[in-house]
Structure formats: C-alpha cells, structure tokens
Amino acid sequence: MDLPIDEIELLGRRVADPILGRRRAGVLLHITSLPGPACVGALGSNAYNFVDFLAAAGVSVWQMLPVNPTHGDGSPYQGISMHAGNPRLISLEPVLQAGWLDELPLEEGVLSDKGRSFALSLGWEGFKERASDEARSELEQFLAEQSGWLDDYALFQALRAEQGGAWWEWLPPLRDRDPLALAQARARLADQISFIRFEQYLFFSQWGRLKRYANERGVKLFGDVPIFVAHDSAEVWTHRSLFDLLPDGQLRVVAGVPPDYFSETGQRWGNPLYRWDMLEADGFAFWIERMRTQMMLFDLVRIDHFRGFEAYWEIPAVEQTAVNGRWVQAPGERLFAALYRAFPDLELVAEDLGIITPEVDALRRHYHLPGMKILQFAFSGDADNPYLPFNHTVDSVVYTGTHDNDTTLGWYRSLDDGLREYIDEYMGRSREAMPWPLIRCAFISCASLAVVPMQDLLGLGSECRMNTPGTTEGNWNWRFSWDQVESDLAERVRRRVVMFGRQVDL
Template identity: 35%
Template sequence: MVAPARESGVLLHITSLPSGRLDEDAYRFVDWLVAAGQSWWQVLPLHIPDRHGSPYASRSAFAGHEGLLAPRGTRFYDSGEGNDGEPEGEWLEEWVRFAGEPERRVQIRFQREWLSLKRYANDCGIRLIGDIPLYVAGDSCDAVTHPDLFDRSFVAGAAPSPNHPEGQRWGMPVFDWPTHAADGFSWWLERLERELELCDRLRIDHFRGLAQFWQLALDEPDPVNGSWGTGPGEAFFEAIRDRFGGLPLIVEDLGLITPDVIALREEIGVPGMNVVARVADIDWRTDSVLYTSTHDSETLAGWWERWGRENQPQLAAGATSTDGEYRALLQNILAVENELVIIAAQDLLGLGNEARMNRPGTVNGGNWKWKLEQPLTGAQARMLAGWVAVAGRERLGPVEA
C-alpha cells in the first residue's frame, strides 16, 4: 500500500494580493508557490462580499465577485463578449433576473478570468482549495428565488461556548432541511458543482451545522435563548458522494463540537481542521488538516507572543537563538504527521495580530482589509522550499484534467 503524500500550501485570499485582482500578481503568486515547493493555494469565498467586506454573507452563493477581476487594459482582462466559456447552470439566469442584465457579462468575465488562472495553476502543479459558507444572506438571490428552501421562522447563530459564552446571532435564514432532502439536495449539489468547477477541493464552513445547528426565533436578540435544530447528517454527504464520486472536502469542525459532530465527521471520512493559533492543547489529530492560523483567528506570531511561547515552548524546539525561534516554530509545524499543512501568508511573514483578516463578532473598518504590501520574494520561496524538503512534503506535479 502506497503511503499518502504529505503536502503543504498557503492560505492567501485574492484580495490580499498586492493588487487584490486576478492579474499579474495572481499568476506571479502561482509561480512563487511552485518555487516554494507548495502543492495548494487556499482562498476565501469568491463571491460578492457584504457591505462590511465579508465574503461569508454574499448576495449570491454562485456569482463571482466583480471586484476580483483584472483591470481593464491588462493582458489578463477579458471583455466578456462572445459565447466562448460562458458559465452554465440555472443559477446564472436566476442571478441575471435578480441583479440585472449587465451581470451576465460580469459573470462571463469572471468565468474566463478565474478558469484561466486555475488552468495555469493546475498546469504548474498547484491545486486550489475553495471555501463554502454554510449559510447565505437573507436578502440574497438564493433566498429570494428559492424561499421554499429556507425556514423563515428562525435565523442562524452559534450556541454559547467557552470561547463565546454569550453566543452569536448571525441573522441568516436557516435551511429547511426536510425540503432539501425531499428533492435529493439538488440546490446544494448545483452549488457544489459550481464550486468544484472553480476549485479542486472545498472547505465547508461551520460543519457542525450539518449535524445540529443553533437557531434563534426571528424576534429573539439574545443568542443564549436559541435552540438546536437537526441538520441533514450523513444523507447530505451520501448525495454528494453519489454525484461527484467522492468527497473532495475539508470540514471546518472548530468551536463547540459535540459527539454527534465528531461521529458524522468520522462516518463520512473527511478531514477536519486543527489550528495552531487557536488551541491550548497541541495534541492535534493526525487525520485533520493543520493550519497555522485562519482568517478568523489570531496570527501564529500573535498567538505565540501572547500565549504559545510561555505555555508550549516545545513547539520551537531546536531553535538556537531568539531570532530563530519563530523559524523553528514553522519548521516543527511542517514536520507533523498530518498529510496537509496550510500556512497563512501572514504567518510566513511572522506578522502579529495587526495583520489579522477578521475578528469574529466585530464590525470595524479593519476586517477583511489585510493585503501583502509587495509580492513575496524569491528568497522567501527558497527558504520555505528548504523547510518543505526537510519535512518530506513533496509537490506532485501537474494536475490531471
């Protein structure tokens, strides 16, 4: 039996590139990943962000964000004219009816520009990990066009937990899961088909909501006064497996995780997540994807300075100086048994919490704004490539179509 490959990748959203666009910076970053010995590029949701900049409460679960497109006049710009490479699926007509006819050309442009980048990345041996929020905004095209798929008696939230004892009220409508199950989860399968056209693997956010989800009455402002609803469970993943021949997924199983959530994850055989910059216990599951940090957590350096150095000094074992401590930390993380390690770009640069992407539960001008001031360098690529080689994390080469 051949042992599974051990790989690594980098988490960097398109908006965090210096230009924030699908232009030369995006292609240059693919080249950098190759030089750095990486196998994966993970991004955040590619859809239209809300007024606070969050891509996790979009007006569409399908439509690409126009703000990511290449600037006019660059060689990466696509006019969207003609019929070559148009997106497929009923979602496009629904979105055009909802948002207006000019959006047709926008989505054609997004399709062509994104898939051009994806082909380039795949040809270079770099695969893309996308991100699917569980819920959609209440005023989204999806909720307005398919009202039968949502239970408007409740809104979604998060139950009180040790990290958030006050709970959270998110405000998005919860799904009417019996209705979804009755037609074989067809809306969800179309959504996943769209995302798997754009990316090679998907992270599903808030996995616990597919086992049980926290719901609040429409007029209930206090998240503590919510109740548990029943998610679709294993039948949901069976439908995905039947449609796509497998489960090319990573599930976000962070926060308040109860035995039923663990049982569902183990039953479907999909890796969950561990995040170095979130946990006090570093006994990470080897069947998880290990992240140095995420868009919702402290940066690795911020966590290390605040808590890690004092409480888990062994993570920097092998450091020969204070200057080498953080370098040893990253090298030791890459050396773990987990098949896949994802390093956030902020963590490669050793940036503190001023570089956080988001602070959950807050609405401020700093969220969703962080970006690289300049492209990552060849010296940084060579350094990471050396660490990856020592850790035995090989890049597999071009991705088969």
C-alpha cells in the first residue's frame, strides 16, 4: 500500500514538513524562457513578475531546468560547471541600482551576450571603485564560503578564454594541472579570475533574493540535477581521476541511453562516465558537495536519469550512436544513503522515465522518492499503462509533458484521427479546447504534485517546443512574452487549483 508522503519515514527519520506532503500545483518554465531585454531570460524584474503570476494562480512550485553555465548549444544538461551559475542569467538591473553601472549598452534594443558581458565588466570596475563596505564584505564572505569549487572554476574559465578549445587540447602542463603551470596561470590571469568570481557573487546573491521573494509568497523552487557532467567542464578537469578517461583526458566511454520511444538509435549524450569506485572511496564527497550547492538554490530537486544510479548505459566513445552499448551496475543505494546522511531533510524527485526495471523501481521506493508520470505517454498500450491517471500513485509528480516533449497542443495535433478520438472520449469530450482537458487531467490525478509547462498554460503549438531529444539544433531558445498571458489566466488556473485540492495556504 502506498503511503502519503508526509507519513513516510526516510532512513529512520521524518521530514518535518515535506514540500510534497500535500497536494500542490507547479509550472515548468526555465529562467531563460522569461521575457526581457537580454537575449535570454534573467533574474531581474520579469522573474519576480513571474513569481507574482504563480502566486496569483495558486501555483506553489516553480520548476526549472539546470542553471549551470552552458556550452554553445545552450543545453542546460551539458554544463561547464556543476556548481557555478550561468552568467547569462545575471540581471543588470540590480547592478545599475547599486550604482556600479551607469547605463545599459543596448544593441538595437536587445542586450546581446557580448553587450551583457561588457556591462558586467563595467559593473566590476564600478564595484571596485564605489561598492559599500557591506557589499565588499558580502563578496569576501561568498568567495571564502565557495572557494572549494569557485577558485578552480574561475581559473578554468579564464584558461578556456586564453587557450581556446577544450581542456584536453590545452598545453600538457595546463591540461594535466601541473602545480607550477597553474600558479603561473593564476598570476597571469588574476584580473580575469577576479571578474569571473565577481560574476558568481552576482548570480548567487541575485538568486538568493529571488528565492526569498518566492518562498515568502508560498512558491517553492524546484531544480534539476543532471546525473552526468560535461566532458569539457571544470569538474572533469579538476577531478580527472573520478572519470573514466584515457591518459590524455580523451573519452574512453560515454553516457547515453539505448533505443527507446524518443529515438530508434538511442541517445549518445557524450558525457564522461564516473569511476564509481573512486567516488565511493571518498565517501561520495563529489556528490555531497554537488547537492550542497543545489540546496542553496532550490527547495526540492529532480534527479535526472535516475535509472543510471542503478545501472547506466556505457557506450564506447568510438561509436557514433548509442546502439552498441551495455548496462553497467552503479552503487545507487550506497550513494543515496550517503546523501541522506549528509542532508536529512533533502527532498528529491526521481526522473524514472525510459527503460525502468524492477531493480530501478526498488531503488526509488527504498528511498521513497516520488517518480514521474507523463500524460502524453498515457494513451498508447492498454489499461496497465503506468501513465494513465487511474494508475498514478500519491508518490508521483504528474506532467502534461516535460521539456523533452512536444507542447500538448502540438502533440495532440500530431496524433492520428483514431487516437485523437480515443483521447477525446477518455476526457469526456470536454467543451474546453486542448490543452485544457489534459491540464485538468493532471490536476485531478492523485499525484502529490501536478506540473504544467508554461507553453501549455498559454495554449502554444509545436513551434514553442523547448527541446527535441536526439537533436542539437534549434533547442532551448523558446521564450514567452507577457502579451501572450491573457488577463484572466491566473484566475482560471487558480479555480482549477482550488477545485482539485492543490491550493497551499501560507
């Protein structure tokens, strides 16, 4: 029998007031999808306005994608650092308000990445000249508290700019972290390193203010942690012995998933795989520190590709697709035991999509992690399809779709006539236009949390899809505008939140 989450005992302890111990509604929207003058959404006034919209709609969870710095393709699942915040998300508004920056260098009304970086560099000069004693003290405190990852990250980014290319292509003394070469680089690049550390101070201070604002209005921030890290990342360069690499830093094997409903050839992600024996020998300190950073940023966290903690798909690096791989066991039970010992109140959600074996499900249930139910997957197969609403359990998070799915309207339009007819009948031939019948279906579910992508609340089609798995072009770019938000949308959402018992009072 499935117990309500607030009655579940985790490893001999009780979470005093678990976020998912009551019915809630959430909206999925990445920070980059917010409106604003920059080329991506940022942590400025539009983020606060979005919190106000959620609060007015009775929505108490804001889910987003990973917020780490990204590579050129913009994928938040290929971060340059597992700790650092993406500088593209920094808002210049607070820098202006603090008096460290005089004006915005706008280019044709839109602030480009180059313009934003230039403005932040001016802000750093302004900070050094005009910052208050309080701000200087805050910066010093941040640098001291985060030095365990920040110093290596700042050096890594400065070297990337100087050396060009990926770290394994650098001069061998820098590639292999020769102490003398690193000391010389720190001296040579001291100005750039100081600026990069200042960027991170801005990101984390702005994030902290937004999180407090959201929490004060009853909105919890729901983050996302990729299981793997990017090959060209500060962590792989810094902790090379923890990854399955060749002596020169090149990949021996890579991560991915075998063929499934997303791709006939599987997905070759290209991330390096862990040397779990080395991670475990150190008490999983790498993962504990990673989760410590996430707990600074978020109230609860989704673990992406949860099945990889029980067994992961290992692909020889020479393979161009994910077809010719193999399953390799991982020490997931011991890892999560270490995480919960370090953080007794940690709240996680398992992304348990794809090929889920009884062993994977047993691992999730052992640690009482809610799993995911995707309604777009519910209407193929028969009555035992786990995504059908009557098969949901309380320890679940239900979605109309995720960032990897088409929008619900786009998905519905792509179906053949017979399947659309079946879905219409299942929904009771609702008088509401799609996607609202599926949103209603999510809210009715017994799952503790129901999450709806912002695209679905706005009734948008396939052109507004966030990501298409297995592709590298045209992803992660979607943004909404406030003129798409109808004046009564918050009230319409709130009525459904209240009707289906997902209202959470402050």
